[in-house]
Amino acid sequence: MIDKILLEKLKSNFSEAYWFIKTNKVRTFLTALGIIFGVASVITMLAIGNGAEKEILAQLELVGVNNIVVTPILDEENEDAEQSDEDDGKTESKRFSKGLDILDALSAQKNIPSIKLVSPEIILNTYVINNGRQNSVKLVGISPAFFETSNINLENGKTFSDYQIKNALPVCIIGKKVEKKLFTGKSALGMQIKVKDVWLQVIGVIEEKMISDKSQENLGIRDLNKDIYIPLNTFLVRYKDRKIISDKIGTRNRNQNGPKKRIPRGNYHQIDKLTLQVSNSKELKATAEVLSKMLKRRHNDVLDFEITIPIQLLKQQQKTKQIFNIVLIIIAGISLLIGGIGIMNIMLASVLERTKEIGIIRAIGATEEDVILQFLSESVLISVGGGIIGIVLGVIGAYVIEIVSGIETVLTLNSIMLSFFIAVIVGLVFGIFPAKAAAKKKPIEALRSE
Incomplete structure (x- = not known):
């Protein structure tokens, strides 16, 4: 009431x-x-x-929660500093560095206990031919750890087997956008594509990941959906290994009528990116410091690499x-x-x-x-x-x-x-x-x- x-x-x-x-x-x-x-x-x-x-x-999902990324600093970026020394009449020679290579990745995994996974990448801007059509594409040589460190899943097919990796077989995994462009309306699995001068068999297609232009710019990452992935050994054997290219690169010569001039080495790094995943996020900073000291020692005290921790930038x-x-x-x-x-x-x-x-x-x-x-x-x-x-x-x-x-x-x-x-x-x-x-x-x- x-x-x-x-x-x-x-x-x-x-x-x-x-x-x-x-x-x-x-x-x-x-x-x-x-x-x-x-x-x-x-x-x-x-x-x-x-x-x-x-x-x-x-x-965070794109870059990985506990990842450390090492990228090479190309030789041309140090040209200005050396040129100024030559202009002043100095003839000091730059220390020689072997560049960022696979041995660096193996050494880091072996000697730094906090590192769980190591994923080197070699990137080549090239073209793919299918049904008479030619399209620009990035060919990426990867290790098996790449998919885990990059949080990538396969939508169809399977990853590279140990046999395919060991024997450098011509197989590839392609991005979803590559499949849509080259094989409109049908599956790419089992199909052959010609990347540059090599025929590759498609054994897998990655799950499409939404990557905005802003994310690509801020984090320095690629649109993974547009790439073609092959085993690292396949890349080195069938395409290009900068480690064994021209011994003349990086040497100096003397002209009879002028001062010593340096021949630019160009990109002398064997790999273009090295991602290392740490077991515990609390150890990221300490691991990066140890990694920096190790790489500097291996590169003859030449700082021709850059270490970033994406999660810290994002935080x-x-x-x-x-x-x-x-x-x-x-x-x-x-x-x-x-x-x-x-x-x-x-x-x-x-x-x-x-x-x-x-x-x-x-x-x-x-x-x-x-x-x-x-x-x-x-x-x-x-x-x-x-x-x-x-x-x-x-x-x-x-x-x-x-x-x-x-x-x-x-x-x-x-x-x-x-x-x-x-x-x-x-x-x-x-x-x-x-x-x-x-x-x-x-x-x-x-x-x-x-």
Whole structure:
């Protein structure tokens, strides 16, 4: 019975609040603007934050959680520094380095206990011919560990067998985009493709991975879906091994009528990328330091390689984005606070305007609780209405930002419900003071006021 009476009171109060809001549309809309923009801002900022988090997780999946990446520094990058020495009349010869090679990978795996997997890669920009069509492609020589360190799964087929690896057989695994381009509408398994001058049999197709242009730029990774993969031994035997090319590269000669000139060695590194997976993420930094010292010693103290830890770069990027998102959410929260203050000011003004009305309803038997409920109903209704409009604007805003700027946004039901809940709370909190102020007015004083 009591619940029924309370429900009737609430229904009556909300009906009265709706009537008052309807008769003061402009003032109500202006009052709700703070709530509208506050809710829209919170939803949009949370969508941007969720999109950034999703992007970070996707990038982590691409680079591997516990990976260390070693890339060679090409000889040409050191030409300017040496040229300046020659211009000054100096003839100091540069130390000789054998370059980054497979022996470095084997040495790291053997001598550094924290390293779990080692995956060297050799990359060749070349072309593939199929059915008389020629297409540009990257041919990548890999070890069996490549698929695990790169988080790649096969969609069809199988990986290289020990026999195929040992005997350098002409087999390959292709990216999904390569299959779609060369074998439209049919499976590539068992088919033959000609890569440069060698016929390769397709034994597998990798699962397509979504790699954005931004991820490729930030992390220095390739679109793995566009590559053709062959065993490392197959690459060295059937294509190219920089280790055994021209002994003349890197030597110096002297012209009879001029100073000594250095013959550029070009790319003297046997491998183009070395990925090492560490067993424990806590050992990443220490392992990278040991690896750097080992490689420098093996390269005759020549720093012709670069070591990066992708997860640390991503964590720093994630931290920066989190700070940025927190600042934006705080700004959105300030909008909600201002909206709440606006509701309180309007409700206080409404109390002064309706003093006689308050006196009449108190005189005919309304209690303080009834007056509080009436004014709280108005403030909550304004907040709820503003919250609903804000949700619509927030959702639209998130989609517009994604289309215009290319920033990925992720809308979730939790963020929408949270924003709406905050809007209702703001209406309740900032409506309490005006409601109590109205309830405390004595009936006789209220009726006498002008």
